[in-house]
Amino acid sequence: MKLNPVPHALVLAIGLVAIGIDAHAAATPAGTSIINQATATYIDSTLAARSATSNTVTTIVQQVASVTVSAGTAKAGSVNGQVVYAHTITNNGNGADNFTLGATNSGAFTMAGVAFYADANGDGIADNTTAITTTGTLQPGQSVHVVAIATLPASAANGATNNLVVSATSVFNAASAANATDVTTVAPASVMDITVGSAGSGALGAGAGVEAGAVQTKATTPGTATRFALYLNNAGTGTDTFNLSASTDQNFGSTLPEGWTVTFKDAGGATITSASVAGGANTVVYAEVTPPAGATPATMDLYFRAQSPTTNVTDRVHTAVTVTAPVGAELKVSKTQALDANCDGVADTAFSADNITAGAVPGACIRYEITATNQGSNAVGAVVINDVTPANTTYHLYSLTTGAQTTQGLVIAPLPGLTGLVQATVGTLLPNGAAKMSFGVRINP
Amino acid sequence: MITSTRVQTFKRILVILTACLLQLSCAYVFAADNGVTAELHAFKVVTGANGQKLVATTEALPGDTIEYQVIYRNAGNTAAKDVMATLPVPEGGMAYVADSATPAKAQASLDGKQYAPVPLTRTVVREGKQVTETVPVSEYRFLRWQLGELAPGRSATVSSRMRLEGASKQ
Numbered sequence: 001m002k003l004n005p006v007p008h009a010l011v012l013a014i015g016l017v018a019i020g021i022d023a024h025a026a027a028t029p030a031g032t033s034i035i036n037q038a039t040a041t042y043i044d045s046t047l048a049a050r051s052a053t054s055n056t057v058t059t060i061v062q063q064v065a066s067v068t069v070s071a072g073t074a075k076a077g078s079v080n081g082q083v084v085y086a087h088t089i090t091n092n093g094n095g096a097d098n099f100t101l102g103a104t105n106s107g108a109f110t111m112a113g114v115a116f117y118a119d120a121n122g123d124g125i126a127d128n129t130t131a132i133t134t135t136g137t138l139q140p141g142q143s144v145h146v147v148a149i150a151t152l153p154a155s156a157a158n159g160a161t162n163n164l165v166v167s168a169t170s171v172f173n174a175a176s177a178a179n180a181t182d183v184t185t186v187a188p189a190s191v192m193d194i195t196v197g198s199a200g201s202g203a204l205g206a207g208a209g210v211e212a213g214a215v216q217t218k219a220t221t222p223g224t225a226t227r228f229a230l231y232l233n234n235a236g237t238g239t240d241t242f243n244l245s246a247s248t249d250q251n252f253g254s255t256l257p258e259g260w261t262v263t264f265k266d267a268g269g270a271t272i273t274s275a276s277v278a279g280g281a282n283t284v285v286y287a288e289v290t291p292p293a294g295a296t297p298a299t300m301d302l303y304f305r306a307q308s309p310t311t312n313v314t315d316r317v318h319t320a321v322t323v324t325a326p327v328g329a330e331l332k333v334s335k336t337q338a339l340d341a342n343c344d345g346v347a348d349t350a351f352s353a354d355n356i357t358a359g360a361v362p363g364a365c366i367r368y369e370i371t372a373t374n375q376g377s378n379a380v381g382a383v384v385i386n387d388v389t390p391a392n393t394t395y396h397l398y399s400l401t402t403g404a405q406t407t408q409g410l411v412i413a414p415l416p417g418l419t420g421l422v423q424a425t426v427g428t429l430l431p432n433g434a435a436k437m438s439f440g441v442r443i444n445p
Numbered sequence: 446m447i448t449s450t451r452v453q454t455f456k457r458i459l460v461i462l463t464a465c466l467l468q469l470s471c472a473y474v475f476a477a478d479n480g481v482t483a484e485l486h487a488f489k490v491v492t493g494a495n496g497q498k499l500v501a502t503t504e505a506l507p508g509d510t511i512e513y514q515v516i517y518r519n520a521g522n523t524a525a526k527d528v529m530a531t532l533p534v535p536e537g538g539m540a541y542v543a544d545s546a547t548p549a550k551a552q553a554s555l556d557g558k559q560y561a562p563v564p565l566t567r568t569v570v571r572e573g574k575q576v577t578e579t580v581p582v583s584e585y586r587f588l589r590w591q592l593g594e595l596a597p598g599r600s601a602t603v604s605s606r607m608r609l610e611g612a613s614k615q
Contacts, residue, residue, distance in 0.1 A: 026536030026609055027611025028609060028610065034505070034535045034539055035537075036482050036513060036533060036534045037485065038513070038515040038531065038603075039531045040481055040483055040517050040531065041527075041528070041529045041531075042481055042527055043526040044480055044523060044526075045523035046523070050481070050525075051588045052483045052517065053483060054482075054484055054485040055483075055485055057486065057487040058503060059487055059502065059505045059511060059609075060503060061505055061507070061538070061609065062504050062506045064508070082563060094611060110464035204451070291507075
């Protein structure tokens with residue numbers, strides 16, 4: 001047997017219609033006849049049961065108009081931008097009626113080009129570009145969705161508000177009308193705030209402008225990239241595109257130091273130079289910072305900036321990168337010298353890596369300082385500082401306190417007047433820890 | 446010409462006689478079957494500056510209150526006993542207005558079969574307990590009055606107000 005689906009569809013349709021009427025039909029439909037007839041029963045003189053029936057009285061229900069407009073909403077808009085307000089107009093009268101749509105607006109500025117458009121599916125988006133002025137005929141209980149679209153004037157000041165009163169007036173009875181008020185507050189089209197690591201008001205670097213101190217410091221080794229997650233928060237109303245840049249100068253007056261690279265990437269890992277951020281949304285971008293292979297271990301302030309070339313809306317965020325020496329190259333050793341002309345074991349000048357160009361005559365003395373520094377991020381152990389007396393000199397000892405010294409560990413040196421190894425057994429140096437060995441030699445007479 | 450005048454006069458008399466006969470026979474049938482007659486009127490209750498007044502109407506707006514008045518008259522020659530007057534609450538959005546039945550000692554029914562003195566109550570089971578609750582007056586479908594005996598030539602009037610449900614009147 002072949003099943004015919006039509007009856008099922010009909011049953012469903014009838015059910016829907018019935019629900020629709022039950023849900024909305026508040027008042028008796030106009031034109032309904034209300035018929036009444038009174039009766040009486042009695043016993044007559046013959047004890048027979050009798051009845052009497054009155055004339056019928058008919059009352060015709062007249063049409064009454066009633067309309068509601070769904071409540072207004074509050075939105076932010078930007079100058080020259082549009083705001084769209086969705087409303088539902090419902091015929092609460094008891095007869096078919098048509099409703100004239102109207103809008104008046106007041107406040108700190110006046111909306112331009114206010115118009116209504118059909119929005120059959122109620123998604124808050126106009127169905128087409130044809131403006132409407134009435135709802136069309138609505139049966140009792142029937143609703144229609146419309147949107148009111150208005151344009152903010154160029155002169156509207158940020159923070160100013162406008163009240164748009166949307167009204168629907170019965171064509172059957174113009175005295176029956178309803179309205180709702182939509183409030184528009186002018187907001188900048190885009191507002192940028194860069195935060196690090198996460199978005200939102202509690203995130204690192206939240207708030208306008210550049211921070212006095214680094215909100216996040218990342219450690220890396222020379223030649224190895226480190227990555228900052230930058231959240232571009234656009235608190236404005238419109239989408240804007242922001243160019244991304246990095247600088248060691250908070251005013252972005254200089255380029256990056258030689259050899260340093262900063263590459264911006266989107267969430268998908270593609271290299272980018274700008275990012276588009278919708279109003280009221282945020283976008284994450286990653287800044288990959290790579291110090292050059294020969295970078296000196298140090299901490300460097302690094303600023304990131306997002307700036308719109310069209311609106312000039314901008315924000316900066318303050319971060320820092322600490323370059324640490326790579327494993328196996330943590331120790332930095334430096335040697336400085338100073339003249340000790342009278343060989344009293346005390347340097348005549350400040351120690352320097354520069355050449356001594358005067359006074360280093362035969363018989364004069366030279367003081368050396370050798371410093372070993374742990375530039376890595378971990379402790380290094382069994383550190384030994386070695387040096388030898390240079391050619392044409394002999395180890396010089398004026399007094400025990402001015403002989404070979406070390407700030408950490410034990411030191412060995414040749415006998416005074418001889419040549420050879422000067423060695424400090426330092427042991428363990430913590431990160432950023434340093435040990436200094438010092439000694440003197442006498443230029444052979 | 447005299448003849449034609451006579452014929453016309455005769456015809457007129459015949460018409461009048463026939464009409465009288467018809468009326469008599471109608472009155473006879475009416476009187477025989479219905480010693481008691483019922484006459485129903487509908488009025489709109491209009492509230493003005495000077496209080497309420499009743500205006501005969503054939504129209505109503507949602508929210509209007511209609512007062513139905515029924516005059517029962519015994520047109521017969523003998524007394525009518527155990528007169529029970531029934532006034533329906535008509536379909537189409539009408540609802541009985543509480544305490545508007547006149548005489549006040551009225552009965553009401555939801556189905557036209559079982560009547561009880563107003564206000565109607567019913568027993569329902571709620572949370573395992575039997576409770577007696579008042580039936581909303583909007584559920585009343587019939588009103589009834591026990592008028593007792595109606596002597597020949599006498600009449601009795603009953604009335605009640607009904608509200609047309611819907612949007613409040615603007």
